[in-house]
Amino acid sequence: MKKVIYFAPVSKKYFQKWEYYQVDLGMLQDICSEVIVCHSIKDVLKNIVSVDLIYCWWWSRSAHVVLLAKLFNVKTHVTGAIHMYDISGSLDYYNKGFFRGFFYRSFTKISLKYAYRNLFISNDQLKQITSHLKVNRPTLLRSSLKKGVKFLEIISKKKQEINFENYKFITICWHTLDQYKRKGVFETLDALVIFKKKSNVNFQWIILGGSGDGISPLELKINSLGLAKNISLVIDATEQEKNILLMASDLYIQPSWCEGFGNATLEAMSYGLPALVSRYTAQPEVVGPTGFVANEISSKYIFEKLEDFVNLDHSAREKNIDSIEKRINNKFSYEIRLENYKGILALDIK
Numbered sequence: 001m002k003k004v005i006y007f008a009p010v011s012k013k014y015f016q017k018w019e020y021y022q023v024d025l026g027m028l029q030d031i032c033s034e035v036i037v038c039h040s041i042k043d044v045l046k047n048i049v050s051v052d053l054i055y056c057w058w059w060s061r062s063a064h065v066v067l068l069a070k071l072f073n074v075k076t077h078v079t080g081a082i083h084m085y086d087i088s089g090s091l092d093y094y095n096k097g098f099f100r101g102f103f104y105r106s107f108t109k110i111s112l113k114y115a116y117r118n119l120f121i122s123n124d125q126l127k128q129i130t131s132h133l134k135v136n137r138p139t140l141l142r143s144s145l146k147k148g149v150k151f152l153e154i155i156s157k158k159k160q161e162i163n164f165e166n167y168k169f170i171t172i173c174w175h176t177l178d179q180y181k182r183k184g185v186f187e188t189l190d191a192l193v194i195f196k197k198k199s200n201v202n203f204q205w206i207i208l209g210g211s212g213d214g215i216s217p218l219e220l221k222i223n224s225l226g227l228a229k230n231i232s233l234v235i236d237a238t239e240q241e242k243n244i245l246l247m248a249s250d251l252y253i254q255p256s257w258c259e260g261f262g263n264a265t266l267e268a269m270s271y272g273l274p275a276l277v278s279r280y281t282a283q284p285e286v287v288g289p290t291g292f293v294a295n296e297i298s299s300k301y302i303f304e305k306l307e308d309f310v311n312l313d314h315s316a317r318e319k320n321i322d323s324i325e326k327r328i329n330n331k332f333s334y335e336i337r338l339e340n341y342k343g344i345l346a347l348d349i350k
Helices: 012-017 019-031 041-050 063-071 098-114 123-130 151-160 177-182 185-198 215-224 239-247 263-269 283-290 299-310 314-332 334-348
Strands: 003-007 034-038 053-057 075-080 117-120 138-140 166-172 202-209 231-235 251-254 275-278 292-294
Touching: 003 019, 003 041, 012 019, 019 034, 019 053, 019 263, 019 334, 034 041, 041 063, 053 063, 063 075, 063 098, 075 098, 075 334, 117 123, 117 334, 123 138, 151 239, 151 314, 166 239, 166 263, 177 185, 185 202, 185 215, 185 299, 202 239, 215 231, 251 263, 263 275, 263 283, 263 314, 275 283, 275 299, 283 292, 283 314, 292 299, 314 334
Parallel strands: 003 034, 003 053, 053 075, 075 117, 117 138, 166 202, 166 251, 202 231, 251 275, 275 292
Antiparallel strands: none
16 A cells, blocks of 8 residues: 555664564554665665655654655654653653753754654653644554454463462563663562561562663662562563563562553553553553552552552452453554554555
């Protein structure tokens, strides 16, 4: 139907590994007659005269492509995430250093202003960004599960394996100090100290992710809190290993200070896991009434939500899994994202 350039300004290794790139690749391939994946401006230049649209990831990295497309009278769709404010103190739109911040903000503004349409992965992102910056044709196109997820099979199996003897918690994040800080890992550790003292249950918490600079400091912190027997760090797991761990878990934990969407949370939900998140940014939008939302990122509030979860009886756990299934089917399935984008394309490309 349409010939499209998919501009993903990352190396092929990350393009193939990171799920949100692959979700959008599948979406474009299911709609368009030809999808040309480009990772550089050079690749775009080779193909721009023969395409109907350029689909770009990341506003800050796509400004040159957006301007080039205007020169060639080719429409652009740009998507991604922008952390306008991160109250944890991590880098955000306004906090990237003088020179880096200047160029980042300048390129981001160019893309948002001159892209034919800007696609936002959450309602929180749409409201946050449009309230601060000039945005051309802001449109909500929520993130979704990847194509081909055997969701109903997984949910059915999860209901058969509800566990009350040894609760298994899991978090997915890069093993870096910045990620630990942004995902509320240290506050969760403090909450687990309280949980271990006050709750008469056995538990394990797995923190899974790519290798980084936070491993040694986190291990020292875990040991100092007396949690070494309760917490495992899994580093550079394969996709299969990650899926096995998600299938074996009971609760996903990610009380972040800032999330543009929360793809890891949605992935965990696709395994029937309720998610313990914070009230900040897009997280409540993802979990809705199926999740456990901490009003503040502190040991007290996270502990209270952990207790709320372990106090659920078998019937309540089953109902919770059913509500997760309905939420994903109604809002975050691949098929819904595909149909929504078909409608957007029909408006923009005649």
